[in-house]
Amino acid sequence: MKKIRIIISLCFFLISLPVHGLTQELPSNQECRHCHSNPNLKKVLPDGKVISEYVDFDLFYKSVHKKQACVYCHIDATNFPCKNLQKVNCQRCHYKGNLAGAPDLIKYKEYGESVHGRATALGDVKAPMCQDCHGSHYIFDKADTLSRTNKEHIPQTCGACHLNIYDIYRISVHGEALRKKHILAAPSCADCHGEHNIKEHTDPKSKVFLTQVSVTCAKCHANMELIKKYDIPVEPVETYRESFHGVAIKFGAKTVANCSSCHEVHAIFKSDDPRSSIYVDNIPKTCGKCHPGASENFAKGKIHINPAKKEAGIIYYVSQFFKYLTLSVMFALIIYIILDLRKKIKVRRTGEE
Amino acid sequence: MFFSKKKKELEPKVSLDKLQGEIEQEIWDDLTKDLSLTPHLKEEIKKLVKERAREELQKELKDRYAELREEKVEIPPPEEKKKEEVMYPRLSLDVRIQHIILMVSTIILIITGLPIKFHELAWAKFFFSAIGGLQVSRILHRVGAAGLIGIALYHLLFLAFSKEGREIFKELLPRKKDLKDLWIMLNYFIGRKRERAKFGKFTYVEKFDYWAVYWGMVVMVLSGLILWFLGTALKIFPKFIADIAKEAHSDEATLATLAIIIWHFYNAHLNPEKFPMNWSWLNGKISEEDMKKEHFLEWVKIREEEEKEIETKKAEEGKFKEQRGENIL
Numbered sequence: 225m226k227k228i229r230i231i232i233s234l235c236f237f238l239i240s241l242p243v244h245g246l247t248q249e250l251p252s253n254q255e256c257r258h259c260h261s262n263p264n265l266k267k268v269l270p271d272g273k274v275i276s277e278y279v280d281f282d283l284f285y286k287s288v289h290k291k292q293a294c295v296y297c298h299i300d301a302t303n304f305p306c307k308n309l310q311k312v313n314c315q316r317c318h319y320k321g322n323l324a325g326a327p328d329l330i331k332y333k334e335y336g337e338s339v340h341g342r343a344t345a346l347g348d349v350k351a352p353m354c355q356d357c358h359g360s361h362y363i364f365d366k367a368d369t370l371s372r373t374n375k376e377h378i379p380q381t382c383g384a385c386h387l388n389i390y391d392i393y394r395i396s397v398h399g400e401a402l403r404k405k406h407i408l409a410a411p412s413c414a415d416c417h418g419e420h421n422i423k424e425h426t427d428p429k430s431k432v433f434l435t436q437v438s439v440t441c442a443k444c445h446a447n448m449e450l451i452k453k454y455d456i457p458v459e460p461v462e463t464y465r466e467s468f469h470g471v472a473i474k475f476g477a478k479t480v481a482n483c484s485s486c487h488e489v490h491a492i493f494k495s496d497d498p499r500s501s502i503y504v505d506n507i508p509k510t511c512g513k514c515h516p517g518a519s520e521n522f523a524k525g526k527i528h529i530n531p532a533k534k535e536a537g538i539i540y541y542v543s544q545f546f547k548y549l550t551l552s553v554m555f556a557l558i559i560y561i562i563l564d565l566r567k568k569i570k571v572r573r574t575g576e577e
Numbered sequence: 578m579f580f581s582k583k584k585k586e587l588e589p590k591v592s593l594d595k596l597q598g599e600i601e602q603e604i605w606d607d608l609t610k611d612l613s614l615t616p617h618l619k620e621e622i623k624k625l626v627k628e629r630a631r632e633e634l635q636k637e638l639k640d641r642y643a644e645l646r647e648e649k650v651e652i653p654p655p656e657e658k659k660k661e662e663v664m665y666p667r668l669s670l671d672v673r674i675q676h677i678i679l680m681v682s683t684i685i686l687i688i689t690g691l692p693i694k695f696h697e698l699a700w701a702k703f704f705f706s707a708i709g710g711l712q713v714s715r716i717l718h719r720v721g722a723a724g725l726i727g728i729a730l731y732h733l734l735f736l737a738f739s740k741e742g743r744e745i746f747k748e749l750l751p752r753k754k755d756l757k758d759l760w761i762m763l764n765y766f767i768g769r770k771r772e773r774a775k776f777g778k779f780t781y782v783e784k785f786d787y788w789a790v791y792w793g794m795v796v797m798v799l800s801g802l803i804l805w806f807l808g809t810a811l812k813i814f815p816k817f818i819a820d821i822a823k824e825a826h827s828d829e830a831t832l833a834t835l836a837i838i839i840w841h842f843y844n845a846h847l848n849p850e851k852f853p854m855n856w857s858w859l860n861g862k863i864s865e866e867d868m869k870k871e872h873f874l875e876w877v878k879i880r881e882e883e884e885k886e887i888e889t890k891k892a893e894e895g896k897f898k899e900q901r902g903e904n905i906l
Binding site: 474 | 693696702705710711712763765766767768807808811812813814815816817818819820821823824825828829831832835836839840843848849850
């Protein structure tokens with residue numbers, strides 16, 4: 225028994241060695257704070273770019289890593305002055321089965337397959353790693369309004385790199401709803417593009433691949449709760465699927481319109497907004513992308529039509545006419561056939577007319 | 578054994594026993610003509626003779642039974658009459674070719690068109706993957722459309738410029754008599770009248786079929802052309818016209834398909850009198866029996882014409898003879 229106890233305690237000691245044993249000699253947060261609490265602390269990169277090395281320790285102590293020492297992440301900051309530090313590697317703690325108690329909801333695989341992950345793997349220094357989206361010193365739970373991954377902050381987070389797109393999204397109907405009206409049901413970048421698993425739009429697995437667009441948009445635009453709550457136009461997704469565009473895309477046509485072909489990708493506006501691609505005056509141009517020489521006749525009539533509803537106007541009446549014509553004709557013909565057959569069977573049985 | 582028992586039931590028992598007795602006697606006489614036998618042997622031979630006689634009787638009965646059966650089979654009247662049945666011309670080659678082109682293009686159109694309307698069903702997906710994609714299906718649909726439009730135009734020319742076409746068209750025009758005929762037939766079906774209506778060249782069923790196709794053609798061709806040449810159409814018409822065209826095209830296609838499957842298939846194929854099909858569409862002929870039953874007035878007309886012809890021929894021949902006689906004289 226004694227031997228086993230010794231072995232177990234030895235094991236514990238050996239496991240805890242890297243965590244406790246090595247940190248004993250390392251600088252404490254107080255030492256770091258000595259320099260890095262100075263707002264004017266800056267560093268000049270070789271290419272002339274100036275970056276601030278200031279750390280807001282008050283904010284840091286509110287973040288999820290408030291209990292961690294600086295050197296837990298900046299493992300190479302062992303000597304003063306700490307120069308040419310490596311980028312922090314989150315996987316040091318955030319891996320499945322880690323002992324430090326770090327959340328292990330790891331998305332590395334998704335990230336590795338994503339457009340960002342692959343770019344990083346190929347050595348693109350501009351491609352974002354964990355800290356570029358989640359923040360470096362000030363990481364908060366995503367429900368926290370201070371978090372960079374909080375829904376309302378995601379556009380800015382992505383926009384840090386994708387500035388052109390952010391500039392358009394910001395004023396679009398989705399951007400305005402999220403930023404100005406604080407409607408959390410409105411989509412941020414991640415709602416359409418995904419979070420860790422962002423793919424190029426040309427990748428068939430992408431949420432914004434041409435055949436997937438209608439599915440992605442449908443998450444909100446075919447959701448009856450949201451439609452009622454925010455007065456979103458009636459069933460555009462269903463009518464799109466019934467239209468020839470929708471049917472063609474379903475069966476593999478590559479050159480057919482999806483939602484964003486007409487409504488634009490990021491510059492989505494309401495139909496009565498002159499900036500919108502589906503504003504009456506802009507429709508010929510929008511349709512003309514695929515239908516060369518589209519005239520203003522394209523704008524004369526509704527687009528998302530459900531022939532079964534009165535809103536469809538004349539198409540509703542055409543549909544109703546054919547419905548009742550078909551029903552009555554078939555009813556009469558079937559009755560006639562039954563009468564004819566009945567008589568024939570009778571004649572055959574009795575042998576007389 | 579079983580057989581003879583059954584026979585006994587069929588024929589009077591006495592006569593059978595009698596027959597067997599006679600046969601036994603015959604054999605016995607043959608065998609024992611020149612022999613003197615011990616009583617024991619006599620008994621044994623008698624047993625054998627009995628068995629033999631029974632066998633003979635069975636054979637005889639079998640033969641007779643077979644004869645009877647064969648006679649029964651031969652009773653039905655000879656089929657020579659059917660072969661000699663008179664056939665009347667019904668559809669000209671021109672009309673038959675028109676019908677075949679219409680049929681083939683309609684089938685292509687239905688097969689390639691319905692999966693677009695019923696795209697949510699599994700077989701639509703199966704169809705598109707089997708045929709090689711929506712694009713292939715669209716091209717086939719246009720091939721079918723070209724056939725249909727082509728035959729529609731040809732038919733209009735046929736109606737306008739050929740003698741046969743004009744005659745057929747006159748016969749096909751709906752008249753008051755068709756409604757009367759329908760009324761008579763409905764009464765006949767429910768047993769209030771004993772006589773079927775007497776039809777002319779075309780019954781109201783055939784007229785309905787023809788005009789249904791006519792209506793369908795107008796709707797499908799016009800709406801189909803708008804959808805085919807959408808860009809050009811939208812230079813002339815506002816978009817809602819194209820939307821109406823799409824709705825009408827899709828709905829009329831359903832109506833036409835149902836009419837073909839229910840009405841045309843019943844009248845031309847599944848009707849017990851026509852099954853498996855009315856062969857007129859291939860051989861262009863109709864039997865005298867069907868002619869009398871379904872186109873009585875037309876049959877009377879043809880017979881009258883025939884008789885007139887014969888009379889005129891006779892008259893001509895008579896004239897000819899007279900002339901010849903005069904000449905000779």
